[in-house]
Amino acid sequence: MIKNIEVDDVRYALDGSAGSDAIHTNPVYSYAVTRLFDDSGLTGTGFAFTLGEGNDLVCKAAHYYAGKLVGKDIEETMADFGRLFNQLSNDQQFRWLGPHKGVVHLALASVTNACYDLWAKKRGVPLWKLLNDLSPEQIVATLDLSYLEDELTHAQAIQMLTDQRSTSHQRENILQTGYPGYDTSIGWFNYSDEKVRENCKKALEEGFTAMKLKVGSVDPERDIRRAHIVREIAGDNVKVMLDANQQWNLPQAISICNKFKSMNPYWIEEPTHPDDVLAHKTLANAVAPVKLALGEHVPNKIIFKNYLQTGCASFIQVDAVRVGGVSEFITVSLLCKKYGVPVVPHVGDMGQLHQHLVLFNHISMGHEALFLEHIPHLQQHFVNPVHISNGVYITPQEPGSSCDLIALSQK
Template sequence: MIKKITVHDVRYPLQGNAGSDAIHRDPIYSYAVTRLHDDSGVVGTGLAFTLGEGNDLVCKAAEYYGRVLQGKDIEEVMTNFGELFKQLSNDQQFRWLGPHKGIVHLALASVTNACYDLWAKKRGVPLWRLLIDLSPEQIVNTLDLSYLEYELTAEQALELLKGQQPTKAGRLPILEQGYPGYDTSIGWFNYPDEQVRENCKKALAEGFTAMKLKVGSADPERDIRRAHIVREVAGPDVKVMLDANQQWTLPQAIDICNKLKSINPYWIEEPTHPDDVYAHATLAKAIAPVKLALGEHVPNKVIFKNYLQSGSASFMQVDAVRVGGVSEFIAVSLLCKKFGVPVVPHVGDMGQLHQHLVLFNHIAMGHEALFLEHIPHLQKHFVNPAQIIGGVYKTPQVPGSSCDLLLLEDKI
C-alpha cells in the first residue's frame, strides 16, 4: 500500500555550454520527482523534465495529483490505470490550466511514471520486462484513448497488439544485442566549431553510427558550415541529424532546410513552432525528400494524432517525461504504429526510462529498433545509469525504470 507521497525539485546545472540549443542557451537540467513510498519499503520514482525555472510549479501540481494515490495498492492502481489517468487529466478545475499540456501535464507525467516504476519494482522486474509480459488486454487497460477514437479505439489497439504476438519471440534477441543509440551531444549550439569536430571523432571512436548537430543560428551560414564539418568527419555512411529547436519561421525553414540538403541529413528536427501542424505539413512538401522529426515539445496524444494525420512527420519523438508519462507514451506509440511512423523518443530522462520503453515498442508492438538518443551529462546522478557501450544501450536488469537519483536515496 502507498503510505506516503513526496515530491522533490531537483536541478543540475550543466558545465561548458552542454545542453545549449538555438532557443535554450543556458539550460539547467531539472526534474520534478515524484516518489511513492510503499509500506513494504519499496519506493517508486517518477520524473518530469524541465530546464529550471518553473520546476517548483510542476512539483506543486504533482503533489495535488499524488494525493489520490494515498492508501492504495499499486496493483489495484495499475489494473485499470487508463481510467485513473483520464480522471486525473480531466480534473474539473485543474484541467483549466492545461488541458493536457504545460505544468499540469508535466506533473501528471511525474506521478504516472512513479506508478510504473513502483509497479515494476514490486514485481521485482525491470520495467521493460513487466511491459512485454503484460497481455494486450492488460496494456490497453493502462491507456486513456479518449479523443483518439476516430483513429484508434480500444478494440483497434487490442487488435494491433494481438497481431504482433505471433512474431514477438523473433524480436527478443534485441535484449542480448542491446538497443542502438545515437550521440546527441556532439554539437550543442554554443560549442565552437573545433569542439564539434573533435566530438564527432570521439563519437565515431565510441562506436556511434548516428549523431546530431544543433542548428538555428542567426546567420544560416554558420549552420551550413558546421553541418559540413560533421558530414566531413562522419563520412557518407553515418546518419547525421540536424535540430533547430523551433527557431525558424516557416519561410526561413523552407529556405534553410533546402540549403542543408547538401549534407544529406537523415532528418531535420523541430524546424518551427511545435503547435503549428499546418506549417510542418507545408514544409515537409517543400523540402522533400528531406524528412522531419517532431514531438519533443508536443504535449499530448491529440496533437500527435494531428501530426500523424497531416503526414508531415517521418519520425515521432514522443517523450514520456513531457507527455503524461508511460501510459500516454504507449498510446502515442500505438498511433504511430498504425500510421507506420517510427518512434525515436526525445530523452528528457537522459534515456533512463526510455531504454525500457523502446524495448517494449520493438518487442511487443513491432516498431523498428532504429536508435535511441543518448545524452551523457547527468549519468553520474543516477543510481543505475544507462550503459552505452560501443554506441549501444545495454539492456537494464535492475527492477524498475532506472530513474532513481542518488541525491534522493537517503530521503526515505
C-alpha cells in the same frame, strides 16, 4: 498500499556549453521527482524534465496529483490505470490550466511514471520486462484512448498488440545485442567548430553510427558550415540529424532546410513552432525528400494524432516526461504503429526511462529498433545509470524504470 508521497525539486547546473541549443542557451537540467512510498518498503520514482525556472510549479502540481494515490494498492491501480489517468488529466480545476499540456501535464507525467516504476519494483522486474509480459488487454487497460476514437478504439488497440505477439520472440534478440544509440552531445549550439570536430571523432571512436547537430543560428551560413563539418568527419555511412529547436518561422525553415540538402541530413528536427501542424505539412512538401522529426515539445496524444493524420512527420519523438507519462507514450506509439511512422523518443531524461520503453515498442509493438538518443550529462546522478557500449544501450536488469536518483535515495 501507498502510504506516503514526496515530491522534490532537483536541479543540476551543466558544465560550460553543454545542453545549449538555439532557444535554450543556458539550461539547468531539472527534475520534478515524485516518490511513492509503499507499505512493503518499496519506493516508486518518476519525474518530469524541465530546464530550471518553473520546476517548482511542476512539483506543486505533482503533489496535488500524487496525493490522490495515498491508500491505493499499486496492482489494483495499474489494473485500470487508463481510467485513473483520464480522471486525473480531466480534474475539473487543473484541466483549465491545460488542458493536457503545460505544467499540469508535466506534473501528471511525474506521477504516472512513479506508478509504473513502483509497479515494476513490486513485481521485481525491469519495466521493459513488465510491459512485455503483460497481455494486450492488460496493456490497453493502462491507456486512456479518449479523443482518439476516430483513429484508435480499445478493440483496435488490443488487436494491434495481439497481431504482434506471434512474432515478438523474433525481436527479443535485442535484449542481448542492445538497443542502438545516437550521440546528441557532439554539437551543442554553443560549442566551437573545433569542439564539434573533436566530438564527432570521439563519437565514431565510441561506436556511434548516428549523431546530431544543433542548428538555428542567426546566420544560417554558420549552420550550413557546421553541418558540412559533421558530414565530413562522419562520412557518408553515418546518419547525421539536425535540430533547430523551433527557431525558424516557416519561410525561414523552407529556405534553410533546402540549403541543407547538400549534406544529406537524416532528418531535420523541430524546424518551427511545435503547435503549428499545418506549417509542418507545408514545410514537408516544400523540402522533400528531406524528412522532418518532431515531438520533443508536443504535449499530448491529440496533437500527435493531427501530425500523423497530415503525414508531415517522418519520425515521432514522443517523450514520456513531456506527455502524461508512460501511459500516454504507449498510446502515441500505438498511433504511430498504425501509421507506420518510427518512434524515436526525445531523451530529456538522459535515456533512463526511455531505454525501457523502446524495448517494449520493438518487441511487443513491432516498431523498428532504429536508435535512441544518448545524452550523458546526468548519468552520474542515477543509482542505476544507463550503460552504453560500442554505441548501444545495454539492457537494464534492475527492477523498476532506472529513475532513482542518488541524492534522494540517501535522504
